[in-house]
Amino acid sequence: MKEKEVTDPFEAAKRIFTEYLEQRGHRKTPERFTILKEIYSTEGHFDIETLYIRMKNHKYRVSRATLYNTIELLLDCGLVTKHQFGTNYAQFEKATLYKQHDHFIFEDSGEVIEFYNPLIDDIKTQVEKQYNVEIHLYSLTFYGTSKTKK
Amino acid sequence: MKEKEVTDPFEAAKRIFTEYLEQRGHRKTPERFTILKEIYSTEGHFDIETLYIRMKNHKYRVSRATLYNTIELLLDCGLVTKHQFGTNYAQFEKATLYKQHDHFIFEDSGEVIEFYNPLIDDIKTQVEKQYNVEIHLYSLTFYGTSKTKK
DNA sequence: TTAGATGCAAACGGTTTGCAGGGAA
DNA sequence: TTCCCTGCAAACCGTTTGCATCTAA
Numbered sequence: 001m002k003e004k005e006v007t008d009p010f011e012a013a014k015r016i017f018t019e020y021l022e023q024r025g026h027r028k029t030p031e032r033f034t035i036l037k038e039i040y041s042t043e044g045h046f047d048i049e050t051l052y053i054r055m056k057n058h059k060y061r062v063s064r065a066t067l068y069n070t071i072e073l074l075l076d077c078g079l080v081t082k083h084q085f086g087t088n089y090a091q092f093e094k095a096t097l098y099k100q101h102d103h104f105i106f107e108d109s110g111e112v113i114e115f116y117n118p119l120i121d122d123i124k125t126q127v128e129k130q131y132n133v134e135i136h137l138y139s140l141t142f143y144g145t146s147k148t149k150k
Numbered sequence: 151m152k153e154k155e156v157t158d159p160f161e162a163a164k165r166i167f168t169e170y171l172e173q174r175g176h177r178k179t180p181e182r183f184t185i186l187k188e189i190y191s192t193e194g195h196f197d198i199e200t201l202y203i204r205m206k207n208h209k210y211r212v213s214r215a216t217l218y219n220t221i222e223l224l225l226d227c228g229l230v231t232k233h234q235f236g237t238n239y240a241q242f243e244k245a246t247l248y249k250q251h252d253h254f255i256f257e258d259s260g261e262v263i264e265f266y267n268p269l270i271d272d273i274k275t276q277v278e279k280q281y282n283v284e285i286h287l288y289s290l291t292f293y294g295t296s297k298t299k300k
Numbered sequence: 301t302t303a304g305a306t307g308c309a310a311a312c313g314g315t316t317t318g319c320a321g322g323g324a325a
Numbered sequence: 326t327t328c329c330c331t332g333c334a335a336a337c338c339g340t341t342t343g344c345a346t347c348t349a350a
Contacts, residue, residue, distance in 0.1 A: 027324050027329060048314080063332040068315065084234045086289075088340070089314055104277060104285075113281055123267045127254060127292055131263055135254075135294040139236075142277055144285040177349050179305060198339080213307040218340070238315070239339055 010040040013079050013094070020077035034060055035070045039080065045091045045112055085112075085141060102140040160190040163229050163244070170227035184210055185220045189230065195241045195262055235262075235291060252290040 017036055021028050038055055039046070046054075048067050055062050071092060074080040083091045085105055102120065104113040124135050167186055171178050188205055189196070196204075198217050205212050221242060224230040233241045235255055252270065254263040274285050 025329095029324070029330065031331070061332085064314095065316085065333080066331055069330080082236070084236050084238075086232070086234055088234075088238060088240070090238070104281060104283060106283075107286065115277060115280065117273045117276060119269050119273050119276075123269050123290075124292065126267060126269075127265060128294075130265065131254060132297045133254060133256075133292075133294050134297050135292045136257065137293040138291065139293075140273075140290045141288065142274065142283075142285045143287040143289075144278075144283050147282045147284050175304095177304060179349070181306070211307085214339095215308080215341085216306055219305080 009094075010037060013040055016077060016079060017074070020073070026073070031062055031066050032070050032073070035062065035067065036074065036079070039074070039092075039094050045083065045093045047089055047091050049089075051092075083139070083141075086143075102142075104142045104144065107143050107145055159244075160187060163190055166227060166229060167224070170223070176223065181212055181216050182220050182223070185212065185217060186224065186229070189224070189242075189244050195233065195243045197239055197241050199239075201242075233289070233291075236293075252292075254292045254294065257293050257295055 013036060014033065017032070018028060020026075021032070035051075035055070038051065038058070038060070042054075048064065048071070052062070052064055052067055055067075071080060071082075075082055079095050080092050081095050083093070083103070085091060085103070099116070101114040101116045104115060105111070106113075120138070120140055124138060127133070128135055163186060164183065167182070168178060170176075171182070185201075185205070188201065188208070188210070192204075198214065198221065202212070202214055202217055205217075221230060221232075225232055229245050230242050231245050233243070233253070235241060235253070249266070251264040251266045254265060255261070256263075270288070270290055274288060277283070278285055
């Protein structure tokens with residue numbers, strides 16, 4: 001069975017990115033696909049500097065400017081999402097396409113838990129009605145500590 | 151009747167700030183109270199640079215360093231809250247002490263609507279139970295556009 | 301009197317920009 | 326061949342820091 005081709009998230013992302021680039025008349029450079037691959041090869045959140053160093057370690061030659069440029073494209077086509085958890089630098093994560101979620105941040109370690117709670121959709125609907133607006137994006141983040149002693 | 155003393159939010163904040171400074175052994179400098187006054191004299195959100203310019207215009211002599219320093223104290227004693235609405239600079243607002251709220255941001259103009267929806271407390275409680283954590287802070291922000299044509 | 305606070309300016313660090321050279325189409 | 330993209334480095338800008346001076350206590 002050709003399981004891999006059906007389920008590999010990177011292959012799916014690659015197709016989406018390719019189509020996006022073609023539609024917009026952007027070039028399909030090797031750098032852009034290498035960056036996408038690097039992002040899809042790890043879990044969790046990352047910032048640009050971390051990604052830069054990771055690619056250096058993997059002997060990929062890439063500049064920070066290109067990272068910022070490519071991330072912008074990936075945000076635009078929905079393959080990556082951007083967060084700003086109260087710090088003064090941005091964090092990113094690959095989009096899970098189907099599984100929307102929010103975040104809990106441990107105040108001491110900065111560790112991130114992802115969760116999904118359907119009540120957020122009710123709030124969203126209520127706010128849209130109440131103010132006659134259309135919500136495209138939202139961000140819900142909790143900050144706190146563990147109750148189990150360490 | 152002594153209405154003013156009972157209801158003036160600045161007077162209330164001043165008392166809280168004074169007590170906070172005394173408890174921590176911090177000095178009650180004129181700069182600190184002038185900054186508090188400036189913050190409480192306007193509505194809505196502000197960033198440090200805006201506050202700095204506003205105080206300059208009012209002929210108050212203050213340095214950015216002192217603004218950052220004092221904001222830190224005001225955050226610590228809960229008189230001011232900090233936001234990072236996806237930009238790379240922080241925005242602040244005076245705490246409304248009793249009226250908790252969240253934000254809707256217009257993607258085009260950056261305008262901010264404040265709202266409160268009690269369902270958020272249910273989500274909070276559920277997350278606390280689910281992950282055995284204690285939530286101290288949260289941030290809920292919606293981004294979107296108006297449905298009424300301009 | 302003195303330790304903490306202020307103002308100024310330099311340093312810091314994440315992000316953006318300008319530009320010459322390179323490569324996808 | 327064209328002109329979009331890349332890499333490099335400088336610029337940018339919000340925030341932090343170092344230090345001499347000042348002042349609340």
